[in-house]
Amino acid sequence: KDESTVSITVVGASGDLAKKKIFPALFALYYEGCLPKHFTIFGYARSKMTDAELRNMVSKTLACRIDKRENCGEKIDQFLKRCFYHSGQYDSQENFAELDKKLKEHEGGRVSNRLFYLSIPPKVIVEKPFGRDSDSSAALTKALKQYLEEDQIFRIDHYLGKELVENLSVLRFSNLIFEPLWSRQYIRNVQLIFSEDFGTEGRGGYFDNYGILRDIMQNHLLQILALFAMETPVSLDAEDIRNEKVKVLRSMRPLQLEDVVVGQYKSHTKGGVAYPAYIDDNTVPKGSLTPTFAAAALFIDNARWDGVPFLMKAGKALHKKRAEIRVQFRHVPGNLYNQNFETDLDQATNELIIRVQPDEAIDLKINNKQGPSNNILNANELGVPFVDIRKEIPDAYERLLLDAIEGERRLFIRSDELDAAWALFTPVLKELEEKNIIPEYYPYGSRGPVGAHYLAARYNVRWGDLG
Numbered sequence: 001k002d003e004s005t006v007s008i009t010v011v012g013a014s015g016d017l018a019k020k021k022i023f024p025a026l027f028a029l030y031y032e033g034c035l036p037k038h039f040t041i042f043g044y045a046r047s048k049m050t051d052a053e054l055r056n057m058v059s060k061t062l063a064c065r066i067d068k069r070e071n072c073g074e075k076i077d078q079f080l081k082r083c084f085y086h087s088g089q090y091d092s093q094e095n096f097a098e099l100d101k102k103l104k105e106h107e108g109g110r111v112s113n114r115l116f117y118l119s120i121p122p123k124v125i126v127e128k129p130f131g132r133d134s135d136s137s138a139a140l141t142k143a144l145k146q147y148l149e150e151d152q153i154f155r156i157d158h159y160l161g162k163e164l165v166e167n168l169s170v171l172r173f174s175n176l177i178f179e180p181l182w183s184r185q186y187i188r189n190v191q192l193i194f195s196e197d198f199g200t201e202g203r204g205g206y207f208d209n210y211g212i213l214r215d216i217m218q219n220h221l222l223q224i225l226a227l228f229a230m231e232t233p234v235s236l237d238a239e240d241i242r243n244e245k246v247k248v249l250r251s252m253r254p255l256q257l258e259d260v261v262v263g264q265y266k267s268h269t270k271g272g273v274a275y276p277a278y279i280d281d282n283t284v285p286k287g288s289l290t291p292t293f294a295a296a297a298l299f300i301d302n303a304r305w306d307g308v309p310f311l312m313k314a315g316k317a318l319h320k321k322r323a324e325i326r327v328q329f330r331h332v333p334g335n336l337y338n339q340n341f342e343t344d345l346d347q348a349t350n351e352l353i354i355r356v357q358p359d360e361a362i363d364l365k366i367n368n369k370q371g372p373s374n375n376i377l378n379a380n381e382l383g384v385p386f387v388d389i390r391k392e393i394p395d396a397y398e399r400l401l402l403d404a405i406e407g408e409r410r411l412f413i414r415s416d417e418l419d420a421a422w423a424l425f426t427p428v429l430k431e432l433e434e435k436n437i438i439p440e441y442y443p444y445g446s447r448g449p450v451g452a453h454y455l456a457a458r459y460n461v462r463w464g465d466l467g
């Protein structure tokens with residue numbers, strides 16, 4: 001009908017599908033006289049383009065179905081005059097409002113049917129928790145895969161978007177002074193430490209169902225571990241990196257009960273302020289044994305890492321907020337300076353500290369002469385202060401959202417990675433819960449349960465974050 005109007009917006013207009021299929025199909029409909037008299041086609045995409053550039057791009061793929069049909073060139077020109085372009089982000093209300101304004105101008109006050117063609121692959125970003133154990137995680141994956149392909153699912157672990165975690169691969173694979181040392185031959189232990197100086201206030205309902213092992217260790221710390229310990233990927237391509245991460249996760253021994261220490265914070269008064277216990281939160285069930293702290297020792301049974309303890313520590317309501325990776329190196333063979341590292345854990349040792357947050361930095365402890373005697377050594381830190389160099393470090397979510405928009409999957413968790421991660425933690429989580437293991441209680445704002453030190457000492461390790 002003459003007065004009917006249609007506005008067609010092709011979202012993703014600079015993409016292959018739009019170019020090869022959608023615009024040619026719209027042209028064919030126009031050519032056959034199937035489109036209403038008043039129609040406007042808007043291409044919408046993130047690329048910057050003028051109307052003329054869009055028309056030029058589109059014109060290359062337009063053809064009249066039967067060659068040499070009369071008026072073909074003329075028809076193409078008329079069609080192109082109805083095609084416009086608006087550049088905008090896919091998640092920007094403002095950009096869509098601008099588009100709306102332009103559409104209205106073209107519709108000229110007529111009632112219009114608006115059609116939006118989303119010529120972009122649908123993606124879904126999923127936040128953790130990805131289940132509570134292997135079975136519930138597998139059920140979640142199955143449910144998602146009913147509707148989506150694996151490459152449309154973006155499982156977020158925001159620790160992978162943290163600048164210093166991403167830099168881990170750069171540090172290791174682009175520095176000759178580190179890469180050759182990255183093995184059991186030179187590394188004595190690796191520590192992954194997460195602590196927060198606040199409790200679960202207000203989030204008790206969620207937290208109590210999960211606990212610190214599921215909230216932090218099975219995902220954030222384990223992901224860092226996988227990145228840290230993986231073999232060199234074939235390339236920086238998402239699948240190559242994730243293949244290596246899965247391999248290392250699958251080479252790990254499931255966590256054993258004797259290698260876990262769990263704790264829960266109790267109330268503590270400091271400077272006249274009374275800090276509540278975990279169970280004082282009225283969203284937490286009375287008598288809950290859910291751990292708000294855990295320390296664990298994990299092992300990778302492969303040639304590179306055989307026998308090297310990977311120690312994790314994560315806790316709420318501790319004395320400081322920080323996340324860091326500490327790599328303690330072995331002592332120099334021959335021991336000219338009589339350093340007795342194996343028995344005296346206080347002796348200076350080379351240590352690489354990756355300070356994920358706050359005060360993002362990389363520090364390397366190196367030994368120096370402390371006083372007049374050659375035998376008294378002290379470790380000083382060589383440092384790369386990211387905070388000073390970079391001025392502004394984007395939040396992990398900014399980085400990850402942009403990656404998801406662009407379809408970059410490198411920093412998202414693939415389903416086989418997730419399965420491997422749950423396989424490591426599910427048995428011990430079940431055991432902790434079935435046996436009703438009582439957590440070690442630690443005062444709010446303290447350094448956590450002393451059991452964490454005994455666990456480390458069993459593997460001849462001293463936590464590096466005690467200073």
Ligand code: BG6
Binds near residue numbers: 158215
């Ligand atoms: C979340 C956990 O994944 O990470 C929270 O569920 C935790 O318990 C948070 O507080 C920490 O994130 P960040 O970026 O503040 O260290």
